[in-house]
Amino acid sequence: MKKTNEPKVLIIGAGLGGLALAQGLIKSGFDVAVFERDESPTSRPQGYRISIRALGINAFSALLTPEKLSRLSIAKVKDVGDGFTCANEKMEPFFSVSQGQDAAVQFLRSELRNLLQEGVTIEWNKRLVMFEDKDNQVTAYFEDGSCVIGDLLVGCDGGGSIIRELLPSVYGNSLGSIPKVIDSNRAIFGGQIDRTSQWDMLLPLNKTGLVRFLGLHAHYMGVCFSERADRSPTVFWAFSEEIQDRNAPWYQFDRGLECRRRILDHCKQLLAHECWHENLKKLVFDTPAEAIMAPWLVRTTQFPDSNRFPMVPSGRVTLLGDAAHAMPTEKGLGGNNVLEDARLLSALLANSPEPIDWHGFIERYEREMFARAKIAVRESEGAAEYFLSLRTRS
Numbered sequence: 356m357k358k359t360n361e362p363k364v365l366i367i368g369a370g371l372g373g374l375a376l377a378q379g380l381i382k383s384g385f386d387v388a389v390f391e392r393d394e395s396p397t398s399r400p401q402g403y404r405i406s407i408r409a410l411g412i413n414a415f416s417a418l419l420t421p422e423k424l425s426r427l428s429i430a431k432v433k434d435v436g437d438g439f440t441c442a443n444e445k446m447e448p449f450f451s452v453s454q455g456q457d458a459a460v461q462f463l464r465s466e467l468r469n470l471l472q473e474g475v476t477i478e479w480n481k482r483l484v485m486f487e488d489k490d491n492q493v494t495a496y497f498e499d500g501s502c503v504i505g506d507l508l509v510g511c512d513g514g515g516s517i518i519r520e521l522l523p524s525v526y527g528n529s530l531g532s533i534p535k536v537i538d539s540n541r542a543i544f545g546g547q548i549d550r551t552s553q554w555d556m557l558l559p560l561n562k563t564g565l566v567r568f569l570g571l572h573a574h575y576m577g578v579c580f581s582e583r584a585d586r587s588p589t590v591f592w593a594f595s596e597e598i599q600d601r602n603a604p605w606y607q608f609d610r611g612l613e614c615r616r617r618i619l620d621h622c623k624q625l626l627a628h629e630c631w632h633e634n635l636k637k638l639v640f641d642t643p644a645e646a647i648m649a650p651w652l653v654r655t656t657q658f659p660d661s662n663r664f665p666m667v668p669s670g671r672v673t674l675l676g677d678a679a680h681a682m683p684t685e686k687g688l689g690g691n692n693v694l695e696d697a698r699l700l701s702a703l704l705a706n707s708p709e710p711i712d713w714h715g716f717i718e719r720y721e722r723e724m725f726a727r728a729k730i731a732v733r734e735s736e737g738a739a740e741y742f743l744s745l746r747t748r749s
C-alpha cells in the first residue's frame with residue numbers, strides 16, 4: 356500500500372540494477388521515477404543470457420512480489436545446461452563442473468528485463484547530464500532540457516556512470532571515498548547463429564553448459580547455447596583478446612552492417628592464424644555479419660583505502676550496480692551483486708524510521724555494499740588471471 360509523504364527516489368538507468376531497485380521500492384510503497392537514456396525498450400539488444408546464482412536469486416525473492424516471483428522461471432533459458440567447462444582451443448577439457456556454481460540458473464536477459472519493467476514507469480530518451488544537491492533535495496537535469504526533483508538520486512547508470520564522474524566537481528573536498536572504474540586491457544566480441552542439431556553434435560562439451568575455450572596469446576572463446584528474444588534457440592560465442600590499439604577499426608561500433616563485418620573479419624583473422632578446433636572456426640565463419648554484437652570493453656574497479664561513507668555529505672546521492680563496482684565477467688558475479696545492491700538499498704530504506712536519516716541510511720548501504728563489492732571484484736580479477744595462467748601452463 357502507498358504510504359503518505361513517501362520520499363521520491365530518482366533512479367537513473369533502466370538496466371538490471373535500476374529496474375530491480377524500482378521493483379523493490381515499489382513493493383514497499385515508495386514513489387519511484389526511472390529515467391533511461393535509450394530511446395525505447397527495444398532500441399538496444401539486451402545481450403544473451405545471464406547466470407544468476409543464490410545471491411541474485413535470494414535478492415529477487417526479496418525484491419519481487421510473490422506473483423512476479425512465481426513467473427521468474429519463464430525467463431529461464433531452456434535446455435542449455437547450468438554447468439561450466441574449461442577447455443583448450445582444440446576442445447580438450449581442463450575441467451568440468453556439471454552443476455552451476457552456487458546453484459546458478461541461466462536467464463534470458465530480454466525476458467528478465469520484460470518482467471522487471473512490469474509496473475515500473477520508465478521515462479525513455481532521458482539522458483542525465485547534471486545533478487544538483489541542495490536544500491534537502493536533489494535535482495536531476497536531462498539532455499532534453501527537462502529536470503526533476505526528488506529526495507534521493509541513485510546512479511544505476513552502468514560502468515561508465517556519469518553520476519559517479521560528476522561527484523568530484525559537485526562536492527569537491529567534502530566528497531567521501533569513491534570508486535574508480537577503469538577499462539581493463541580486454542575486449543570481447545560476440546555473435547550468434549541458429550542452434551541446430553548439427554551444432555549440438557559439433558559442440559559436445561556444451562551439453563552441460565557454458566564452455567570457455569582458452570587459446571594462445573591470451574585469446575579465449577566462450578560458447579554457450581542460448582535463445583534470442585523471440586525464444587528461438589541459438590549458439591552464442593564470444594571471443595576475447597587483449598586490446599592492442601583502442602582505435603583499431605574493429606572497436607568502432609555504429610550499429611551498421613559494415614562495422615559488424617569488420618568485427619567478424621577481425622575474429623576470423625585471429626582464429627585462422629591459430630590452432631583452433633575446426634568446429635570453433637566453423638562457428639565463427641558461419642556466423643552472419645548482422646548477428647555480430649557491439650564489442651564489450653571489460654572494466655574493473657579500484658577502491659580507495661579509506662572508508663569515508665556516505666560518499667556525499669547529504670547522503671542523497673549514491674551509486675548502485677556497475678556504476679559502483681564494474682568487474683571482469685569471469686566469475687559471473689557482476690549482475691548478482693547488482694541485484695544484491697538493489698535488495699540491500701530497498702530493505703534499508705523500507706526499514707528506516709521517519710523522518711529518514713539520509714546520511715545514516717546511505718552510510719550503512721554504502722559500507723555494506725562496497726565491502727561485498729570489493730571481494731567480488733577481487734575474486735573476478737583473480738579468476739581472470741587464473742584462466743590465463745591455465746593456458747600458459749599447459
Ligand SMILES: Cc1cc2nc3c(=O)[nH]c(=O)nc-3n(C[C@H](O)[C@H](O)[C@H](O)COP(=O)(O)OP(=O)(O)OC[C@H]3O[C@@H](n4cnc5c(N)ncnc54)[C@H](O)[C@@H]3O)c2cc1C
Nearest residue numbers: 368370371372392406482483512513676677687689690691
Ligand atoms: C559478456 C558479459 C557477460 C556477463 N555475464 C554475467 C553473468 O553471467 N552473471 C552475472 O551476474 N553478471 C554477468 N555480467 C555482468 C552484468 O551483466 C552486469 O553487472 C549488469 O548487467 C550491470 O547492470 P547495471 O544495471 O548496473 O548496469 P547496466 O546494465 O549497464 O545499465 C545501465 C543503464 O543505465 C543507462 N544509462 C547510462 N547512462 C545514462 C544516463 N546518463 N542517463 C540515463 N540513463 C543512462 C544505460 O543505457 C543502461 O540501460 C556479464 C557482463 C558481460 C559484459
